[in-house]
Amino acid sequence: MKWSQTFIPTLKETPSDAEVExxxxxxxxxxxxxxxxxxxxxxxxxxxxxxxxxxxxxEEMDKSGAIELSLPALxxxxxxxxxxxxxxxxxDLLSMKDRHxxxxxxxxxxxxxxxDLVKNEVSSYKQxxxxxxxxxxKFRDEARPRFGVLRSKEFLMKDAYSFDTDDDSLNNxxxxxxxxxxxxxxxxxxxxxxVEADTGAMGGDVSHEFMVPNENGEDVxxxxxxxxxSANREKAEPSPIESDDNVTPDDPKEVSTPxxxxxxxxxxxxxxxxxxxxxxxxxxxxxxxxAVLVRGDxxxxxxxxxxxxxxxxxxxxxEETVVELTNAxxxxxxxxxxxxxxIADQAVTVLxxxxxxxxxxxxxxxxxxxxxxxxxxxAADIRFVTENDRCPxxxxxxxxSNGIELGHVFKLGTRYSDSLGAKFLDKNGKERPIVMGSYGxxxxxxxxxxxxxxxxxxxxxxxxxxxxYEVLIVPINFKDExxxxxxxxxxxxxCDAGIDTLLDDRDQRPGFKFKDADLIxxxxxxxVGKRLKETGELEIKLRSKEEVYYAKPENILTEIVKHxxxxx
RNA sequence: CAGAAUAUAGUUCAGAUGGCUAGAACGUACGCCCUGGGAGCGUAAGGUCACAGGUUCGAGUCCUGUUAUUCUGACCA
Numbered sequence: 001m002k003w004s005q006t007f008i009p010t011l012k013e014t015p016s017d018a019e020v021e022x023x024x025x026x027x028x029x030x031x032x033x034x035x036x037x038x039x040x041x042x043x044x045x046x047x048x049x050x051x052x053x054x055x056x057x058x059e060e061m062d063k064s065g066a067i068e069l070s071l072p073a074l075x076x077x078x079x080x081x082x083x084x085x086x087x088x089x090x091x092d093l094l095s096m097k098d099r100h101x102x103x104x105x106x107x108x109x110x111x112x113x114x115x116d117l118v119k120n121e122v123s124s125y126k127q128x129x130x131x132x133x134x135x136x137x138k139f140r141d142e143a144r145p146r147f148g149v150l151r152s153k154e155f156l157m158k159d160a161y162s163f164d165t166d167d168d169s170l171n172n173x174x175x176x177x178x179x180x181x182x183x184x185x186x187x188x189x190x191x192x193x194x195v196e197a198d199t200g201a202m203g204g205d206v207s208h209e210f211m212v213p214n215e216n217g218e219d220v221x222x223x224x225x226x227x228x229x230s231a232n233r234e235k236a237e238p239s240p241i242e243s244d245d246n247v248t249p250d251d252p253k254e255v256s257t258p259x260x261x262x263x264x265x266x267x268x269x270x271x272x273x274x275x276x277x278x279x280x281x282x283x284x285x286x287x288x289x290x291a292v293l294v295r296g297d298x299x300x301x302x303x304x305x306x307x308x309x310x311x312x313x314x315x316x317x318x319e320e321t322v323v324e325l326t327n328a329x330x331x332x333x334x335x336x337x338x339x340x341x342x343i344a345d346q347a348v349t350v351l352x353x354x355x356x357x358x359x360x361x362x363x364x365x366x367x368x369x370x371x372x373x374x375x376x377x378x379a380a381d382i383r384f385v386t387e388n389d390r391c392p393x394x395x396x397x398x399x400x401s402n403g404i405e406l407g408h409v410f411k412l413g414t415r416y417s418d419s420l421g422a423k424f425l426d427k428n429g430k431e432r433p434i435v436m437g438s439y440g441x442x443x444x445x446x447x448x449x450x451x452x453x454x455x456x457x458x459x460x461x462x463x464x465x466x467x468x469y470e471v472l473i474v475p476i477n478f479k480d481e482x483x484x485x486x487x488x489x490x491x492x493x494x495c496d497a498g499i500d501t502l503l504d505d506r507d508q509r510p511g512f513k514f515k516d517a518d519l520i521x522x523x524x525x526x527x528v529g530k531r532l533k534e535t536g537e538l539e540i541k542l543r544s545k546e547e548v549y550y551a552k553p554e555n556i557l558t559e560i561v562k563h564x565x566x567x568x
Numbered sequence: 569c570a571g572a573a574u575a576u577a578g579u580u581c582a583g584a585u586g587g588c589u590a591g592a593a594c595g596u597a598c599g600c601c602c603u604g605g606g607a608g609c610g611u612a613a614g615g616u617c618a619c620a621g622g623u624u625c626g627a628g629u630c631c632u633g634u635u636a637u638u639c640u641g642a643c644c645a
Contacts, residue, residue: 511603513605527604
C-alpha cells in the first residue's frame with residue numbers, strides 16, 4: 001500500500017480526552033476515532049490490525065476443531081427472560097421495542113441465542129460434543145466507558161460455546177479451549193497469565209481469566225511469588241492466619257470513642273493498629289440479617305459472602321436495621337450481645353485482645369477475645385486478599401497487581417440448557433440436559449493491551465504478527481528520481497513476495513516521515529536515502545531496536561525475510 | 569448511579585474585574601526555500617464561543633436550565 005493512497009490521519013498533539021497511553025496512541029496513530037463516549041470507529045490502520053488478530057484467532061479456533069458461525073446481533077428479550085439474565089444485565093442491556101412493540105436487545109453476549117439454536121437442532125449424543133464460535137460485535141451500555149477501547153459500549157468479541165454430554169466431556173472441551181487461548185495469546189506475543197476467576201452473573205462453577213498484567217487494567221490479580229497459584233481478586237483465597245498463642249487474654253474494657261465511627265478514627269484515637277480491630281457489618285439476605293465480622297484492615301468480599309450464605313441477594317443492611325439490631329448508631333456495631341447469627345472471617349477467629357464496637361453510642365470495647373467474649377456461629381473465608389496475605393498453596397508471598405482481562409473461559413454446566421430446555425438423548429435413550437461451556441476473547445482489548453506494554457515515547461512498537469504492515473519503506477526525498485525509483489522497485493518486489501509493505505510516498509521532509517513511522521510502529525523500516533548514492537545501500541532498522549543494518553537493493557528481499565524470521 | 573470538572577477554529581489551548589472587528593500554536597491551501605528526526609519565510613481560508621432562556625445599554629465572560637465530554641467512586645457477563 002502506498003501511504004498517499006490510504007487513509008492514516010496521524011496526530012501530532014495528544015487528544016485531550018485520552019488518559020491512558022494505549023488510547024492516546026491509538027488516536028494519534030490514526031487507528032481509531034471516537035464517535036461518542038465509548039463508541040469508536042476503526043480507521044484503515046486499526047481495521048488492518050483487528051483483522052490480523054481475528055485471523056490468528058480463527059486459525060487457532062479452527063485448528064482446535066471449533067466451528068465458526070454467525071449469530072444475530074439482535075435478540076428477543078424473551079430469551080433473556082427465560083434464562084433470568086435480564087435482571088443480571090440490568091441497565092447494561094441496550095434494549096428497545098420494535099414496530100410490533102416486541103422487546104428486543106442488542107446482544108451483550110450470546111449464551112441464550114446459541115442454546116436456543118442448539119436445542120432445536122441437537123437431539124442425540126451422536127451430535128456431541130460440539131464447539132461453535134463467532135467473532136462479532138457485542139453491545140453493553142457501560143455506566144462509565146473509559147480507557148478508550150478497554151471499556152467501550154460496543155466491542156468485538158470472539159465467543160465460543162461448547163456442548164457436551166457429561167462433565168468429563170465438558171472438561172475435555174474446556175481444556176481444549178484453555179490450550180487454544182494460550183496459543184492465541186502466545187502468537188499475539190502477549191505476556192499473559194491464566195488466573196482462577198469467579199463466575200459472577202455468568203453462572204457455572206469453574207472459570208479462568210486470561211490476564212495481561214498492567215497498571216491500567218481494571219482487574220486485580222493475586223499471584224504467588226514461587227508457585228503457580230494465581231487468581232483474580234474476587235476469587236483469591238488467603239492462607240489461613242495463625243493465632244498468636246503468646247498473648248494472654250485480658251478482660252474486656254469499655255472505652256469512650258466519641259463520634260468515632262470509622263476504623264481509622266478509632267485506630268488513631270486508641271493508638272491501636274487496625275489489624276487488631278474488628279469491623280462488624282450487618283448484612284441483609286433473603287429477608288434475614290447476619291452480622292459479618294472482618295479484621296479492621298480487611299474488606300468483605302461479597303461474592304464469597306454470597307456463596308457462604310447461599311444467597312444471590314445480599315446487601316448491607318440499611319441504617320434503621322442496624323440501629324434496631326445493635327441499639328446504637330451506625331459505626332458502633334460489635335459482636336458482643338448481638339442476637340443475630342454471626343459469621344466471622346477466619347482472620348477474626350485468631351485475634352487476641354482486639355477492639356470491637358460496643359453496641360452503644362460513642363463506645364468501643366478493648367481486650368475482646370473471640371469465643372471467650374462472644375460466640376462465632378460460623379467462620380469462613382469472606383474477605384479480599386491483601387498484600388500481606390500468603391499463598392494458600394505454598395504459603396509464600398502473594399503479589400497483588402492490576403491486569404487487563406483479555407479472555408474468560410467458563411464451565412457453565414447445565415445453567416442455560418436447563419432454563420432454555422436444551423436436551424439430548426443419551427445412549428440409553430434417556431433425556432439429559434446438554435452440558436455447556438462458554439469462552440470469550442475481547443479482540444479490541446488485545447490491541448490496547450499490546451500497545452500498553454509495547455510502546456516508547458515516540459509511538460507504538462507492533463510485534464510482527466499484529467503489525468498493520470510488516471515493512472515500511474521511507475524514501476527520503478520525494479523529488480529525487482533515483483531514490484523514488486529504487487523505493488518503488490523494492491516496494492514492488494516485497495509486495496510480490498507476499499510481504500505486507502507500506503511505501504511512504506508522500507512529499508514530506510524526512511523528519512516528518514520518521515516521526516510518523518515511529519508513531520504507527522511498523523516493525524521493519526527501510527530507508528532509501530543519501531547512503532544509496534554514496535555506497536549504493538539501503539538502511540534497515542527495526543522499530544524495536546537501535547541498530548541499523550545495510551543492504552544492497554538486490555539483496556533486500558533476503559535481508560528482510562531474515563529480519564522477519566528473527567521477529568517471529 | 570453519586571460526587572467533581574470542563575465545553576471557544578480540524579487539533580491543543582488563551583481570552584481577570586462584562587466593552588469596539590474573538591486570538592495563538594499546530595494542522596490545512598497556495599507560493600518560496602529546504603530535504604536524515606514533525607525546519608524556515610510569506611499569504612489565505614477556517615468560529616452558531618455546546619444548546620435554550622435570563623440579567624444588562626452591551627454577554628465568549630454573569631445567572632438558571634439542558635446536553636455532551638472527562639475525572640473519582642459505585643457497578644461491570
